[in-house]
Amino acid sequence: MYFIQQVSVMTGLSKQVIRKWEERYNLVQPKRLENGYRVYSDTDINALLSVKSLSEQGHSVKRAVQLTKERVTSLETVPTSIRPIQHPPALNDYVFRLLEKGTHCNELELHLILQEAYHALGLSDFLTSVVVPFLNKVGNKWHQKEWDEYQESVSSLVVRDFLVQIRRNFRYREDAPLIIGACLPFEQHEIPLHILLLQFMMKGWKTTLIGASPAPGSIESLVKKLKPAKVILSATTTIPFETDSNLLNSLDQFAVEHPQIDFYLGGTGALDYTKRKKFRAIYVTNSIEDTLITQKNTST
Known part of the structure; x- marks a missing residue:
């Protein structure tokens, strides 16, 4: 259960707006403590986030509330095993707590919550239901100017360092x-x-990472030295291609010269930049399943 100040931090809505939606549209029905303070549940917070998301897409608040209530009602009539994923997807308690601590740039608490979630959920669910939703919310808050660069940076760096720690301690054959x-x-x-x-490590691979903004030529050098089965190239922005217009041609030629290695290119920036480009040896994808196809073909 959360107090209204915590809900305001998590949703990016002011306390006045939360009360207004509660009283005017009967959107949420928070419980009252003996002292009169409102306390909100995870369901209440997800309803508020849903209306906020729909209103940002152009719906009136009244229509957004109606759509949210209809979605909840329809889901309640469907067996849990076949319910569709809600839009926006429901956030869990770990994500709510991370958002609260991220707002205040509390690095220690962020790390402790990540550690708790990781041990409670296991790696797969931890990544899909905590890390990815949290990072998406962090990015949205920064783009919408609800968070400043310091809040975004602290939250992202704590997550990155935690993932690095997991990778270093992961056991593989x-x-x-x-x-x-x-x-x-x-x-x-x-x-x-x-x-x-x-x-990939959960699927039996061992991995090596060349991190942020590597020196030109370092990718080719490491590939020659380690001779991996696959190479995944990533660009979240289009900055690499705008900075070096010959970058992809050079990497594609390198991939042609190493036919025994599968080369993949992914990321939002890469997908956007390569929409109408063709390569001889680099496969453009944003799907982990696609990158496993060659391994399956080889095994058969």
Whole structure:
């Protein structure tokens, strides 16, 4: 249960707006403590987030409330085993707590909550239901100017350091196939690669990461030295391609010269930049399943 100040921090809505939606539209029905203070549940917070999201998409608040209530009602009539994913997806208690501590840039508490969630949920659920939703909310809050750069930076760095710690302590077979994950030169966002490589490690791979903004030529040098089975190149922004217009042509030629290695390119920036481009040896994808196809074909 959460007090209204905590709900305001988590949702980005003012306390006045929360009370207004409660009283005018009967959107949520918080419980009252003996002292009269409102306390809100996870369900209440998700309802508020849903209305906020729908209103940002152009719906009136009244219509957004109606759609939210209809969605909740329809879900209640469907067996849990076949219920569709809600939009926006429901956030859990760990994400709410992380958002609260991130607002105040409390690094120690952020780390402790991540540790608690990881041990409680296991790695797979931890990544999909805590790390990814939390980072999405952090990005949204920064883009909408609800958070400043320091709040965004502290929260992201704590998550990155925690994922690095997990990767360092992850056990794998010595004969496991190797995959290299690499940010492109001038690309600063390495967290998506940490998540992807951890997903590969759960599938039996050992991994090596070339982190944020590597020096030109470092990717090719490491690939020659380690001879991995796969290489994943990542660009969340289009900055690498705008900075070096020949970057992809050079990497594609390198991939042609190493046909025994599968090269993949992913990330929002890469997908946007390469919409109408074709490569001889690099496969553009944002799906972990796609990158496993070659391994399956080889095994058969």
